[in-house]
Amino acid sequence: MLNRTSLLAAPALAAALLFSAPAAQAQISTPAASPKSTVTQRVGLTDITITYSRPSLKGRQAFGTLVPFGKRWRTGANQTTSIKFSDDVTVEGKKIPAGEYGIYTIPNKTEWLVVFNKSTKQGADVDGFKDDQDVARVSVKPYKLGNKVETFTIGFSDITPATANVDMMWELTGAKFKVTSEVEPKVMAQIDEKVIKNASPSANDLAAAAVYYYDNDKDLKQALAWMQKANATDPKFWNVHTEAKIRLKMKDYKGTVASAEQSKKLALDAKNADYVKMNEDLIVEAKKTGKL
Known part of the structure; x- marks a missing residue:
């Protein structure tokens, strides 16, 4: 049987539980180890948007260790890097329709294979990857950077009224592919x-x-x-x-x-x-x- 003290305490206890529940369920937000980034560039009359996550070296070696040679990489961290073209483009001589694609790369010491795939959510593992979703594959030559890049970076360079290079840079290695817009x-x-x-x-x-x-x-x-x-x-x-x-x-x-x-x-x-x-x-x- 409840006494007077219990009856008086019950509403206060209920209120405390009510207001403390959301606080107990809320998650603590901390900085991401590989923060998400989006870069956009207009090339000719075409908008190109790349969304990727940026891992850092933190004293480690990038290619050949963190990113093994000869294996498919999602070209960033956390999830597959995506690239979106507002219009049809040509990448290293291969035509790619307007749309959004995943960029998967297979780095090697003397050559990189860059794969544009219809899915941005396949992951990079061999078993889950669907080659029949590829829209284009291009081979590019890696090059040595003059300065060390601590955090993986994708950007645009050598921009003309109809073309631009997409540069992928990490540690002392760079690789790039040329995008041509139909102007x-x-x-x-x-x-x-x-x-x-x-x-x-x-x-x-x-x-x-x-x-x-x-x-x-x-x-x-x-x-x-x-x-x-x-x-x-x-x-x-x-x-x-x-x-x-x-x-x-x-x-x-x-x-x-x-x-x-x-x-x-x-x-x-x-x-x-x-x-x-x-x-x-x-x-x-x-x-x-x-x-x-």
Whole structure:
């Protein structure tokens, strides 16, 4: 039989149990030994995202010990490293459709095999891995790094308007593969839609199309026509400078000087010393080359 003291204590005990239960169940959060990392790079018009976990050496040897030679590696710690392409790409000559894939590697002393697999959750063990899910396999040569990398690192290097290298680096070893984005068809489709077939293209679209033609050695007469049209309605010092460069490439030296002088004046008004200097250099080059 409960006495008065027990009855009074019961609600307090229940409340204590109620509020202490979540605290007892909560887990302690500590820093991960191999923290998760995500790196993203736009290559051309394609976004590439890599998610991986980063183990550290901590006095150990990486390749040949922590990562045995000749065996499949998930290219990181904890779980398989994943790579996501927003558009179709080419990796070391192999076409890979847009999508997300697991990156598995088989390191050796003189060659690495890089495997792109449809699954990001297969693990790296031989028994559980499904080769029929591979979308591409490429071989790359490892190289020696100039400085020791304590924590496994994946990054991007040698970026151009259409390509980039994906670098995998740990200890004194690096390996990389080249990703190529399909830029030309996409840009040309936009130019066709927004400039060629558009009765009233904007000055920005006209200038962008002209710059693309100039940068990629396409029809310079067409590039000049587009840039002139853009500058006629909305002259910007950077666009007028590009018009001068197009004229120089076409060996129109007098036109180059005239456009560069106009761009220089606009740059002076905008207090942009860099473009003032670039235009002055362009004028000197045009006068010297054209013997003006």
